[in-house]
Amino acid sequence: xxxxxxELGHASKVTQRGVNRGMSILDLxxxxxxxxxxxxSAIAMGTTNxxxxxxxxxxxxxxxxxxxxxxxxxxxxxAIVSAYLVLSLGMSIFHIMRSxxxxxRIALIFFDAAxxxxxxxxxxxxxxIVYLAHKGNTKTNWFPICQQYDSFCHRTSGSxxxxxxxxxxxxxxxxxxxxxxxxx
Amino acid sequence: xxxxxxxxxIEMGESSKLERKGKAPxxxxxxxxxxxxxxxxxxxxxxxxxxxxxxxxxxxAVATSIGAAVGMGTAGxxxxxxxxxxxxxxxxxxxxxxxxxxxxxSIVVGxxxxxxxxxxxxxxxxHAVVPRLLLIIFDTAFVTLxxxxxxxxxxIVYLAHNGNQDAxxxxxxxxxxxxxxxTSGAVVAAFVTVVIFLLMVLLSAIALKRH
Numbered sequence: 001x002x003x004x005x006x007e008l009g010h011a012s013k014v015t016q017r018g019v020n021r022g023m024s025i026l027d028l029x030x031x032x033x034x035x036x037x038x039x040x041s042a043i044a045m046g047t048t049n050x051x052x053x054x055x056x057x058x059x060x061x062x063x064x065x066x067x068x069x070x071x072x073x074x075x076x077x078x079a080i081v082s083a084y085l086v087l088s089l090g091m092s093i094f095h096i097m098r099s100x101x102x103x104x105r106i107a108l109i110f111f112d113a114a115x116x117x118x119x120x121x122x123x124x125x126x127x128x129i130v131y132l133a134h135k136g137n138t139k140t141n142w143f144p145i146c147q148q149y150d151s152f153c154h155r156t157s158g159s160x161x162x163x164x165x166x167x168x169x170x171x172x173x174x175x176x177x178x179x180x181x182x183x184x
Numbered sequence: 185x186x187x188x189x190x191x192x193x194i195e196m197g198e199s200s201k202l203e204r205k206g207k208a209p210x211x212x213x214x215x216x217x218x219x220x221x222x223x224x225x226x227x228x229x230x231x232x233x234x235x236x237x238x239x240x241x242x243x244x245a246v247a248t249s250i251g252a253a254v255g256m257g258t259a260g261x262x263x264x265x266x267x268x269x270x271x272x273x274x275x276x277x278x279x280x281x282x283x284x285x286x287x288x289x290s291i292v293v294g295x296x297x298x299x300x301x302x303x304x305x306x307x308x309x310x311h312a313v314v315p316r317l318l319l320i321i322f323d324t325a326f327v328t329l330x331x332x333x334x335x336x337x338x339x340i341v342y343l344a345h346n347g348n349q350d351a352x353x354x355x356x357x358x359x360x361x362x363x364x365x366x367t368s369g370a371v372v373a374a375f376v377t378v379v380i381f382l383l384m385v386l387l388s389a390i391a392l393k394r395h
Contacts, residue, residue: 067350070339102393109389113324113382120328121335128281128336129343133351139278140344142353167328174324174385182313182392 016183020099023180027173028092034169035085038119041162042078045071045126050152063145063152070129071156077122078163084115095180102181109177116170123163130157231310234391238319238384239303245380246296248373249330253289255370256282256337261363274356274363281340282367288333289374295326306391313392320388327381334374341368 045065052061065071091108095101133153136144146153262273276282299322305315344364347355357364 063350068348069346070342106386106389106393109320110382110386113327113385116324117327117331117378117382120331121338124332124335125339127332128339131280132340132343132353135280137279139274140354140356142343143351145351171324171328175321178317178320178389178392181389182317182394 017099020180020183021096023176024092024096024099027176027180028089028096030169030173030176031085031089031092034166034173035082035089037162037169038078038085038166039082041159041166042075042082044155044159044162045078046075048152048155050149052148061148063149065156068129070125074122074126074159074163077118078166081115081119081166084111088112099180105177105181109174109181112170112174112177116167116174119163119170120167123160123167126156126163127160130160228310231391232307234387235303235307235310238387238391239300239307241380241384241387242296242300242303245377245384246293246300248377248380249289249293249296252334252370252373252377253286253293255366255373256289257286259363259366259370261360263359274360276367279340281336285333285337285370285374288329289377292326292330292333292377295322299323316388316392320385320392323381323385323388327378327385330374330378330381334371334378337367337371337374341371 048063048065048071050063065075088108088111091104095105095108130153132142132144133146133156134144136142256276260273260275276286299319302315302319306312306319309315341364343353343355344357344367345355347353
């Protein structure tokens with residue numbers, strides 16, 4: 001009777017470890033996709049450069065990401081988050097091998113949440129500027145620049161998508177780590 | 185002394201844990217059970233302390249997010265001069281981003297108030313996993329919402345202070361100084377709420393750890 005109970009306990013422990021390992025592998029997979037998303041966003045925003053085909057004697061009409069400090073912050077935030085994700089790949093692989101690690105999982109949850117906050121701040125600030133660029137604001141007399149810089153506008157709006165995908169994946173990553181932490 | 189020896193043996197490696205599982209019925213379970221229960225009690229006190237700090241942080245976050253929402257909602261300024269056709273006034277509904285800010289912060293206030301009972305349950309039942317797991321998931325989601333509102337409004341406030349020459353956007357803080365100050369204060373309060381949220385996520389993660 002006791003040996004049977006011990007064997008059942010052994011089988012459930014092995015299944016639990018298997019599920020934890022599966023969650024760690026899913027964590028690694030999500031991290032890799034998030035790297036691609038945030039890196040793509042940073043590059044898409046960083047390579048914006050549109051020059052209008054007409055110019056006056058004094059000024060050339062050109063739009064770059066560095067013309068708006070918010071977009072600069074966006075590129076920097078996405079770059080930092082991509083670098084963090086690459087560095088945390090090593091930690092993720094360590095969690096696959098050692099499913100019982102707890103302190104490192106807690107550190108990973110906290111840093112994931114902090115990096116998600118940074119990414120969200122950059123993405124939402126850029127979304128506000130892109131919204132302004134599309135619609136303008138009559139009360140404050142801000143002109144919607146999208147009417148002139150069409151390709152610049154498209155590129156910036158598209159690069160926001162990658163950032164938002166990264167945010168969703170970060171939420172999933174924190175959820176997975178919390179689940180893995182609580183099942184033991 | 186025996187307690188710490190129990191824990192180091194259990195955490196050493198998987199193969200030795202299997203061996204221990206096999207050997208425990210032979211050795212006699214009473215000292216092992218007593219050691220585990222004793223260790224759990226120590227862990228329970230820790231978790232109760234963490235849950236109490238979590239509740240305090242939650243109440244602080246309610247205060248800051250109410251401050252942010254009300255600050256932005258009541259920010260309004262009417263300039264003392266007017267033309268024949270319209271009056272120069274500024275309110276939060278003039279900029280859609282500020283409207284989003286007020287709505288988002290109100291939702292955050294509602295969530296925080298509703299999650300206080302969950303926090304109290306975590307204090308009362310220190311070993312319950314499900315309330316803590318729910319709290320950490322929803323806290324993470326609301327970190328995103330709060331940061332989105334705060335970040336978008338921060339971008340607009342930055343524009344209002346500095347303007348942008350390349351896009352020909354005028355800095356309206358020069359005219360509506362009072363409105364500008366109130367909205368900037370509301371954005372700062374929202375960022376403080378984000379920091380408090382992050383601390384709460386960290387605490388829930390620490391409390392989820394199985395001793």
